Amino acid sequence: MDTTNDSRRPGRRLGVLRQRDFRLLWLGETTSGLGASITTVALPLVAVVELRADTLAVGLLTAAVWLPWLVIGLPAGAWVDRVRRRPLLIACDVVSAALYASVPVAAWFDVLTLAQLLVVAVMCGVSAVFFDTAYHAYIPAVLDERDLLEGNAKLQGSEAATRVVGRGTAGLIAQAFGAVAGLLIDALTFVVSAVCLLMIRGREPAPSAPDTTATLRRRIGEGLRFVRHDPYLRPMVTYGAVLNMALMGYQAVQIVFLVRTVGVSEATVGALIMAGSIGGILGALLATAIGRRFGSARGMLVLQAVTSPFALLMPLATPGAGLLLFAVGAFMVGTGVAMCNVVVGSFRQRYCPPELLGRVVATTMMLNHSTIPLGSLLGGLLGDALGLRPTMWIMTGAVASCWLILALGPMRRRCDLPPAYGAEPVPVPERPLG
Structure with missing residues (x-):
């Protein structure tokens, strides 16, 4: 057996x-x-x-x-x-x-x-x-x-x-x-x-034999060009960079917002922020089932469209029962982000040629991480200039809408992401699943 x-x-x-x-x-x-x-x-x-x-x-x-x-x-x-x-x-x-x-x-x-x-x-x-x-x-x-x-x-x-x-x-x-x-x-x-x-x-497996004539600059350029010209990776990386900037923008001021504007205790702040991590657990658990049921491309796109707008609940937080709005918003955003990370990471590992995978991973992670300090700085500057609640509205509004970057790419026409570079992906059926 x-x-x-x-x-x-x-x-x-x-x-x-x-x-x-x-x-x-x-x-x-x-x-x-x-x-x-x-x-x-x-x-x-x-x-x-x-x-x-x-x-x-x-x-x-x-x-x-x-x-x-x-x-x-x-x-x-x-x-x-x-x-x-x-x-x-x-x-x-x-x-x-x-x-x-x-x-x-x-x-x-x-x-x-x-x-x-x-x-x-x-x-x-x-x-x-x-x-x-x-x-x-x-x-x-x-x-x-x-x-x-x-x-x-x-x-x-x-x-x-x-x-x-x-x-x-x-x-x-x-x-x-x-x-x-x-x-x-x-x-x-x-x-x-x-x-x-x-x-x-x-x-x-042993790494492919390196091209001894290729300089470090040329090898880096190969990874950058692959990501920049690929119709699937390019919108994914753009979405990740914009999303990270928006997430860090509101996270830079959320603790001050909750303590000074909403008026909650330190212990309550910890519980509210923890809701996002708990949502991340759910998103990871759902990723496999959603991918198999609806397709990796359509499932990820639909889930981002459903969960991202919940970010707009967080600026509505008020003392008492109104804190549930912040918790639900953080939970749903965490769910969508985690599911997206699972699908994108799995797709990248299957899709990229093995000899390019390290450079593609490094390129995407560098571009995505580069907006983290920018988002934190932007959130802090807007918080000082406009106030905490308006800053929360601006940054969560960006979170709520940036899924459109994915929708503008080829994913909207596909059921599943292609299994390998150059492979033809499965289109979305004309009729929805029953």
């Missing part, structure tokens, strides 16, 4: 988690994702509590994590396409573990400085660029093409869950054991991730 094929039947409760190599990959990524969520809160806490840093220093610390994407994102993609991904992933885990562990060690010896925190943030950001690029390119080496959608859905769902748990427990850890304890826990999660990757048995 072929137990391998049997374990991959969609009806099986565990699905792709029955496959040992994917289970190890999922366990390692979920564990390190939990640590990363803790660090999102713990790193600024270390700066504020241990070093008495001011607001500007904390802002620089946050920006330092994202800066490497803008500087080395494209070269990293070109380099990832020339090496095996699993050894690179393990090396990134080890480097990140050592960097984060250096912070509590320095604090215990009373030699921790803000400069060290900034160096750790930048270097871990560099490691994250290589890890995330290689990780998305490595998943097709662990899963068959038919399992990519389900596998990405499980990874996206666990990522959303770790955001809820990690950020919720970071404050408790800091209060009980000190702010630096969170970074030590994050270091340990990277060790777990490295061990899980080491235990994977499947052999990764």
Whole structure:
């Protein structure tokens, strides 16, 4: 009896988690994702509590994590396409573990400085660029093409869950054991991730032989041109960049909006923001079923059209029962974003030629991440100039309408996204499904 094929039947409760190599990959990524969520809160806490840093220093610390994407994102993609991904992933885990562990060690010896925190943030950001690029390119080496959608859905769902748990427990850890304890826990999660990757048995295909005459600039250009000229990737990347800018625009002022304009407590703020992460879990769970029922292209487009306008509920928040408007809006937006991430990630892994996948991943992630600091800055500027509620209206209005970028592309005419570059996708039937 072929137990391998049997374990991959969609009806099986565990699905792709029955496959040992994917289970190890999922366990390692979920564990390190939990640590990363803790660090999102713990790193600024270390700066504020241990070093008495001011607001500007904390802002620089946050920006330092994202800066490497803008500087080395494209070269990293070109380099990832020339090496095996699993050894690179393990090396990134080890480097990140050592960097984060250096912070509590320095604090215990009373030699921790803000400069060290900034160096750790930048270097871990560099490691994250290589890890995330290689990780998305490595998943097709662990899963068959038919399992990519389900596998990405499980990874996206666990990522959303770790955001809820990690950020919720970071404050408790800091209060009980000190702010630096969170970074030590994050270091340990990277060790777990490295061990899980080491235990994977499947052999990764060797990278294609590099063109020794191609310069780094030319290789980067190949990835950029592929994304720019492809009729499917171009609107997806544009949508992701605009959506990230709009999301970060309202998220930059949402806490101040809830506390000062709506008048809620800190504990209530945490619960309201958590609604978006809980919606992310639902979106990841729905992605596979919606893709199979309605088609990957039509399902994603319809879900974005349905969920995105709920963002307009958030500026309507008022004390009391009116807080449900914010929670529902955040929940629905989180659902749509997570489902979109699953479908786009799976499509990219199937669609792109293997020799270009690392560069395409790096190009799309760099372009999408480049608007994150821009959105935060725009939200802050509008908040000062126009006020908090008008800023929430402007930025959530952008979230509500940016799905039209996808609708203007070829997806509106297709049921499923093409399975591979150059393949003819399935058009949308003229009659709706019964």
